[in-house]
Amino acid sequence: MKKIKLLPAIMTILSVLYLIYVISSESTTLVADTVGGDPGGKVIPIMIALFLVLGFLFITLKERPEESKRNNGTAFLFVTTLILALLYVLLTKSVGFIILTTIVLYSLEYIYTTIDEIRRPVSGIIGGTATVISITAFYTLMRLITKIMLRMGKKGALPAIFGKNSTIAVICLLYIFVIVTILELTVVQTLKKRGLEKEANAGIITFAVVLFLYVVFKQLFLVGLAPGLLNY
Amino acid sequence: MSDFLTGLSLVAHISTILWCAFGSILGIVLGALPGLTATMGIALVIPISYQLDTATGIGLLLSVYCGAVCGASIPAILLGIPGNPNAIATVDDGQKMTKKGLAGQALGSAVIASTIGGLGSEIFLIFFSPLIAQMTLAFGPAEKCTLSLVGIVIIAAVSGKDILKGLLMGAVGFVFAFLGPDPMSGAVRIPFAALLRKTPLSNGLDLTSTLIGLYGVSQVFSELENIRNGQRGEICTNIGKIFPPFRKILSMWKIILSSLGIGTLIGAIPGTGASIAVFLSRNAAETICANSNGKLEKPGTGCLEGVFAPEVANNACTGGALIPALSLGIPGDSATAVLIGALMINGITPGFALFSQNMPLVYSIFITLCIANIFMGLFQLAGVRVYPQILRISQRILMPIVLILSFIGSYAIAGASVSKGIFNLGTALFMGLFGYYMKKNHYPIAPVVLGLILGGMFEEQFRRAVKLGAGTLSRFYTSGICLFFILLAVAIIVSTTIRRRKEKNA
Numbered sequence: 001m002k003k004i005k006l007l008p009a010i011m012t013i014l015s016v017l018y019l020i021y022v023i024s025s026e027s028t029t030l031v032a033d034t035v036g037g038d039p040g041g042k043v044i045p046i047m048i049a050l051f052l053v054l055g056f057l058f059i060t061l062k063e064r065p066e067e068s069k070r071n072n073g074t075a076f077l078f079v080t081t082l083i084l085a086l087l088y089v090l091l092t093k094s095v096g097f098i099i100l101t102t103i104v105l106y107s108l109e110y111i112y113t114t115i116d117e118i119r120r121p122v123s124g125i126i127g128g129t130a131t132v133i134s135i136t137a138f139y140t141l142m143r144l145i146t147k148i149m150l151r152m153g154k155k156g157a158l159p160a161i162f163g164k165n166s167t168i169a170v171i172c173l174l175y176i177f178v179i180v181t182i183l184e185l186t187v188v189q190t191l192k193k194r195g196l197e198k199e200a201n202a203g204i205i206t207f208a209v210v211l212f213l214y215v216v217f218k219q220l221f222l223v224g225l226a227p228g229l230l231n232y
Numbered sequence: 233m234s235d236f237l238t239g240l241s242l243v244a245h246i247s248t249i250l251w252c253a254f255g256s257i258l259g260i261v262l263g264a265l266p267g268l269t270a271t272m273g274i275a276l277v278i279p280i281s282y283q284l285d286t287a288t289g290i291g292l293l294l295s296v297y298c299g300a301v302c303g304a305s306i307p308a309i310l311l312g313i314p315g316n317p318n319a320i321a322t323v324d325d326g327q328k329m330t331k332k333g334l335a336g337q338a339l340g341s342a343v344i345a346s347t348i349g350g351l352g353s354e355i356f357l358i359f360f361s362p363l364i365a366q367m368t369l370a371f372g373p374a375e376k377c378t379l380s381l382v383g384i385v386i387i388a389a390v391s392g393k394d395i396l397k398g399l400l401m402g403a404v405g406f407v408f409a410f411l412g413p414d415p416m417s418g419a420v421r422i423p424f425a426a427l428l429r430k431t432p433l434s435n436g437l438d439l440t441s442t443l444i445g446l447y448g449v450s451q452v453f454s455e456l457e458n459i460r461n462g463q464r465g466e467i468c469t470n471i472g473k474i475f476p477p478f479r480k481i482l483s484m485w486k487i488i489l490s491s492l493g494i495g496t497l498i499g500a501i502p503g504t505g506a507s508i509a510v511f512l513s514r515n516a517a518e519t520i521c522a523n524s525n526g527k528l529e530k531p532g533t534g535c536l537e538g539v540f541a542p543e544v545a546n547n548a549c550t551g552g553a554l555i556p557a558l559s560l561g562i563p564g565d566s567a568t569a570v571l572i573g574a575l576m577i578n579g580i581t582p583g584f585a586l587f588s589q590n591m592p593l594v595y596s597i598f599i600t601l602c603i604a605n606i607f608m609g610l611f612q613l614a615g616v617r618v619y620p621q622i623l624r625i626s627q628r629i630l631m632p633i634v635l636i637l638s639f640i641g642s643y644a645i646a647g648a649s650v651s652k653g654i655f656n657l658g659t660a661l662f663m664g665l666f667g668y669y670m671k672k673n674h675y676p677i678a679p680v681v682l683g684l685i686l687g688g689m690f691e692e693q694f695r696r697a698v699k700l701g702a703g704t705l706s707r708f709y710t711s712g713i714c715l716f717f718i719l720l721a722v723a724i725i726v727s728t729t730i731r732r733r734k735e736k737n738a
Binding site for chain 2: 005007008011018021025026028037038039040041043044045048049051052055056058059073074077078081082085086088089092093097101104105108109112113115116201205209213216217220221223224225226
């Protein structure tokens with residue numbers, strides 16, 4: 001029996017299912033179409049579904065699978081990335097932006113950068129935990145500064161410009177820059193000297209990216225990033 | 233004049249200038265990094281552009297677009313790896329100049345040439361786009377329906393090796409577009425409606441999350457295969473003198489003008505794109521040099537002529553590609569397909585209505601494009617010695633950041649609604665996996681984007697045309713414009729199929 005390519009075969013099946021769905025669904029016509037002439041909402045979808053079925057069926061019958069093997073390392077990276085991405089989608093609401101982004105980003109950075117090395121899971125996990133704790137601490141401090149400035153700005157204790165979101169966002173960006181620089185020059189350098197370069201790099205990159213994105217999206221553009229566990 | 237001044241007032245803010253500057257730098261960085269594309273860059277900044285006022289948001293998108301096209305010359309010259317296909321023709325002479333110790337002049341020439349190309353093509357854009365848009369006044373529902381069909385056929389022809397796969401992907405985009413409310417009656421059309429009626433899917437797929445998924449998330453999965461063997465060549469650190477002699481640039485005026493013309497024209501013809509323009513302009517430059525009585529060096533020998541010709545042409549394509557994109561809503565390549573989507577997300581529908589009802593906004597787009605090109609030149613020149621360092625950043629560090637940016641971008645577009653944000657995250661991940669498997673199996677994804685953008689319009693205009701024809705298809709075969717578009721679509725399919733077969737047999 002001849003081997004067939006998997007993707008066009010799956011797409012053919014999905015197209016057939018779509019065709020069945022379209023045919024079995026109710027036709028929708030223009031509201032108040034007293035004159036008539038509206039072909040309804042099924043015509044184009046049926047034409048498209050037929051084209052998809054025939055097209056993918058043709059490719060399924062025409063193409064033969066190529067001999068290609070994904071090596072184990074790439075498969076591991078793919079599965080890990082997929083699982084972490086799925087967790088991100090499923091847990092964002094309950095865990096929240098800060099903690100979940102930190103865990104996912106640190107994990108990916110650590111796993112990707114150590115792909116050619118023998119990993120030390122314990123130091124990786126300790127590094128990740130330390131990153132989560134430090135980001136939570138500095139985030140809490142940043143929130144406190146923001147709230148105090150907004151309150152003082154409203155009361156008139158500070159010039160009005162300090163009560164603006166954009167000003168506070170700039171101050172927070174400076175705060176992140178200073179903290180990242182200090183951490184890079186102290187903690188990261190110390191860890192690197194002790195042979196924990198990958199853990200330190202993954203941690204500092206995660207620290208900078210998570211807090212930077214938080215300030216840009218939450219404080220500058222006022223996007224409602226899910227607070228989750230850090231609901232304060 | 234008042235429209236121009238109003239347009240100018242829309243962009244004459246420090247925030248617009250700063251966002252354009254940010255976009256230019258981001259675009260140059262994205263263009264410089266092999267594996268990251270202009271299309272992906274535009275998709276990733278859509279959520280940011282959505283938060284800004286319209287003119288500033290468009291300025292940001294255009295700055296990323298222009299910057300990424302120009303930035304691709306950096307790895308092409310220093311590493312011999314083009315940042316994206318636009319810089320393929322720059323590799324030969326750029327690398328040879330680097331080996332001669334003239335890396336700085338090659339990088340400087342690429343920037344100057346790109347700026348000339350970008351600004352020059354904008355003149356054509358300003359003149360021609362209103363004229364073409366005016367032609368669409370004669371378009372009724374049947375013409376608009378067939379025009380969107382031509383758009384799909386064009387992008388299917390240009391974006392893959394097999395036009396059937398491109399057309400199928402366009403059809404898949406249509407299916408995605410059909411999810412949600414019926415454009416005429418408003419009735420919800422989703423599978424398992426009883427179950428999904430109360431989910432955000434009942435309003436259709438979110439365009440931003442789809443774009444981010446198809447170009448951002450899918451790129452991360454695609455790059456996983458390169459991450460393991462992602463060693464790059466040695467990067468040249470001896471940049472040297474940057475500016476080429478002014479007299480030398482003046483002596484190349486014929487090359488500059490011919491490349492500008494070729495780039496703009498090829499960019500304006502939907503379905504062609506910069507990767508064709510760069511080789512045509514290089515060929516034209518070879519002819520000009522051969523007839524110059526030895527005054528000009530022949531491209532291919534490691535000379536400025538060989539860098540100038542493709543670099544003028546590829547940035548001239550950006551202005552050229554915006555002509556059909558703004559006037560007809562038809563993209564020339566995947567980057568402009570995403571740009572059209574971004575314009576629509578920002579509330580701008582390309583076509584005559586834009587030019588007749590919102591001329592100040594059109595002027596603001598022209599002005600921000602001009603700013604984008606100037607910033608692109610300034611920032612790339614200023615950072616000629618810095619950008620090569622970017623090439624040292626490993627994909628292993630970048631890809632997790634791209635994934636997180638993609639997720640946050642698709643979440644952010646939902647605003648304050650957490651459930652919509654979660655739905656968008658799921659959409660981005662699903663589209664990322666879909667895009668990854670499609671690309672892996674040589675199915676182009678740009679037609680999916682255009683199908684999603686044009687699907688609703690196609691169906692609505694088709695139904696209107698049939699209704700106007702009292703339930704028949706008469707409107708399609710009695711209109712000269714419709715017949716022209718249908719014949720054009722058939723001609724593109726036939727010619728592309730014949731050309732691909734010839735290429736395969738050769």
